[in-house]
Structures are given as C-alpha cells and as structure tokens.
Amino acid sequence: xMKVLAITLIVFLLSILNLLFMDFLLGFDFSExxxxxxxxxxxxxxxxxxxxxxxxxxxxxxxxxxxxxxRANKQDESN
Numbered sequence: 001x002m003k004v005l006a007i008t009l010i011v012f013l014l015s016i017l018n019l020l021f022m023d024f025l026l027g028f029d030f031s032e033x034x035x036x037x038x039x040x041x042x043x044x045x046x047x048x049x050x051x052x053x054x055x056x057x058x059x060x061x062x063x064x065x066x067x068x069x070x071r072a073n074k075q076d077e078s079n
Contacts (some may be wrong), residue, residue, distance in 0.1 A: 005063070 016037065023033035044052075 019037060020033045022032075023036055027034070
C-alpha cells in the first residue's frame with residue numbers, strides 16, 4: 001500500500017517538475033509557471049469540482065478499504 005502511495009507521489013511530483021521545466025524553457029519565471037499550473041483549477045465549474053473530489057475520494061477510499069480488509073484478515077487468522 002505504501003508503495004502505491006509513494007509511486008503516485010513520485011509521478012505527481014515528476015509531472016509538476018516537467019511542466020515547470022517546460023515553462024522555464026519557454027522563458028517564464030517561477031511565479032508565472034506556478035500560475036500556469038493552477039489556471040485549470042480556476043476555470044472549472046462546480047460540477048467538475050464534484051467530479052474531481054469524487055475521483056480523489058475513490059482513490060483514497062480504495063486504499064482505506066484495502067487496509068481495513070487486511071487488518072480484519074490478520075485478526076481472523078490470529079483468533
């Protein structure tokens with residue numbers, strides 16, 4: 001489970017660094033590059049925020065379900 005979380009975090013950070021690097025190559029400074037990263041979140045509608053939150057909760061919920069299921073299996077095996 002921790003491996004999945006670590007890989008997800010690494011891919012996320014590498015994607016952000018890639019976008020920042022591309023903006024630097026285009027001649028933008030750091031503050032403009034960060035604004036380019038955040039711009040999609042400023043223009044989406046409330047329905048899209050709901051979909052984004054649902055996707056986030058689905059990914060987190062799946063990990064929580066896996067942890068709870070493993071703990072339940074360990075308790076059943078120990079009894």
